[in-house]
Amino acid sequence: MTTLSSGLPGVAALLRGACDRRETVAVVTEEGPFHFRIGAVSVSVRCVDVEAMREFRRLYAAYAQDEPVAGAIKVDVIRTRDGRSMRRRYEVWGDGVRRFTLWNSESIAPHIEWAINWQIMLFLPRFYLIHAGAIEIDGEGVIMPAAPGSGKTTLTAGLLGRGARYLSDEFAMIDPETLRLHPYPKALCIKEGSFEVLGELGVRASERPIFRKGKKGSVVLVRPDELGGEPVSAGCPVRHIIFCKYAEGTTPSIAPVSRADGVLRLVQQSFTFLKFRTLGVDLLSNLVRGARCYELASGPIEETRELVLRTVRGG
Amino acid sequence: MTATLTDQSSRSSRSSDRPLRSEEWMCRELDGEGIFYDVATDTTCRLNETAMFIWTLCDGDHGVDEISERLAARYDVGAERSHRDVRDTLDHLGSLGIVSSGQGPVL
Numbered sequence: 302m303t304t305l306s307s308g309l310p311g312v313a314a315l316l317r318g319a320c321d322r323r324e325t326v327a328v329v330t331e332e333g334p335f336h337f338r339i340g341a342v343s344v345s346v347r348c349v350d351v352e353a354m355r356e357f358r359r360l361y362a363a364y365a366q367d368e369p370v371a372g373a374i375k376v377d378v379i380r381t382r383d384g385r386s387m388r389r390r391y392e393v394w395g396d397g398v399r400r401f402t403l404w405n406s407e408s409i410a411p412h413i414e415w416a417i418n419w420q421i422m423l424f425l426p427r428f429y430l431i432h433a434g435a436i437e438i439d440g441e442g443v444i445m446p447a448a449p450g451s452g453k454t455t456l457t458a459g460l461l462g463r464g465a466r467y468l469s470d471e472f473a474m475i476d477p478e479t480l481r482l483h484p485y486p487k488a489l490c491i492k493e494g495s496f497e498v499l500g501e502l503g504v505r506a507s508e509r510p511i512f513r514k515g516k517k518g519s520v521v522l523v524r525p526d527e528l529g530g531e532p533v534s535a536g537c538p539v540r541h542i543i544f545c546k547y548a549e550g551t552t553p554s555i556a557p558v559s560r561a562d563g564v565l566r567l568v569q570q571s572f573t574f575l576k577f578r579t580l581g582v583d584l585l586s587n588l589v590r591g592a593r594c595y596e597l598a599s600g601p602i603e604e605t606r607e608l609v610l611r612t613v614r615g616g
Numbered sequence: 617m618t619a620t621l622t623d624q625s626s627r628s629s630r631s632s633d634r635p636l637r638s639e640e641w642m643c644r645e646l647d648g649e650g651i652f653y654d655v656a657t658d659t660t661c662r663l664n665e666t667a668m669f670i671w672t673l674c675d676g677d678h679g680v681d682e683i684s685e686r687l688a689a690r691y692d693v694g695a696e697r698s699h700r701d702v703r704d705t706l707d708h709l710g711s712l713g714i715v716s717s718g719q720g721p722v723l
Contacts, residue, residue, distance in 0.1 A: 559646070561646040565661070575658065
């Protein structure tokens with residue numbers, strides 16, 4: 302488990318609880334745990350479901366590690382039965398704390414991703430985390446903060462198809478010392494509503510495992526290299542901050558917003574603001590000083606991504 | 617010229633006529649606008665350029681009339697509108713606790 306810098310009592314209690322409950326986790330797997338490292342994040346996954354484990358190995362084969370890394374996030378998926386109905390269920394545990402209870406195996410893979418994200422939000426003290434898609438275009442970092450359901454993953458995927466380099470579809474991971482964006486190149490989680498877009502990018506959802514992710518419905522998990530030819534970014538300075546909002550039938554438009562407005566919006570999309578507080582205000586203020594801020598009303602992916610590319614490239 | 621303040625608070629009270637900036641709020645200026653953060657309540661808000669101009673004069677020495685005169689001169693607007701904007705802005709800032717009562721006599 303990564304160390305915790307925050308003194309938040311709730312989080313500390315959670316850690317103590319994690320130690321207590323860890324002993325109750327017993328995972329029976331047909332194969333050993335899968336260790337991988339993406340960006341600054343090391344993960345060890347053990348999963349009772351062979352299909353989910355196979356998908357995870359496919360997604361992160363390029364980042365596989367032979368040995369577990371000290372401080373790695375540990376995700377365990379176990380099979381249990383409901384105490385009353387005796388119905389089979391799966392439990393997803395992150396660092397010894399039960400995060401999800403699932404009723405079908407099709408939900409496991411995206412919830413492993415979700416559990417990893419959860420642990421990152423709580424226990425990755427080194428970085429400032431913003432809920433955003435993050436890409437690199439011509440050496441410049443572009444972050445696209447958005448509320449859930451705003452289409453940031455679809456837009457990120459679309460831009461990878463036009464030569465952008467991938468950093469993440471979930472976190473803008475900011476180094477507080479350098480203000481540089483760090484890669485967290487997780488698999489992109491594409492919802493059913495964007496399967497058609499995915500098809501236009503050369504990935505047919507019908508030809509791969511389809512999973513279920515709670516209220517988000519059916520999803521597929523896609524490696525970034527399946528969407529574009531460019532390698533994953535090694536990190537870059539943030540030069541453009543594009544606040545995204547999607548509304549069906551909207552003609553895409555983009556408009557500048559002030560840097561102060563940018564800071565306010567970034568606070569609202571930050572996972573870790575309460576860990577940083579005054580330092581977070583300084584960090585975000587310095588971040589926007591080196592960047593331009595925009596508000597994007599996104600619509601059809603083709604037009605939207607061209608608009609973003611023109612804006613970033615100054616056209 | 618319209619002074620605006622974007623905030624996440626709903627508290628309400630009135631500011632004094634000789635307002636004084638609060639030491640409790642952290643402020644960072646960005647292109648003439650301001651980002652304010654109150655550690656005690658984790659409230660964040662933004663002041664536009666006009667509101668920032670007003671806030672900078674909230675030093676406990678300037679009365680509302682003087683702030684209004686300066687604002688009118690800076691943005692070339694009438695005295696009545698300037699006074700109204702200053703009052704409205706100070707009401708907002710006072711309700712958040714960004715400015716508080718000064719020590720001087722009320723004008």
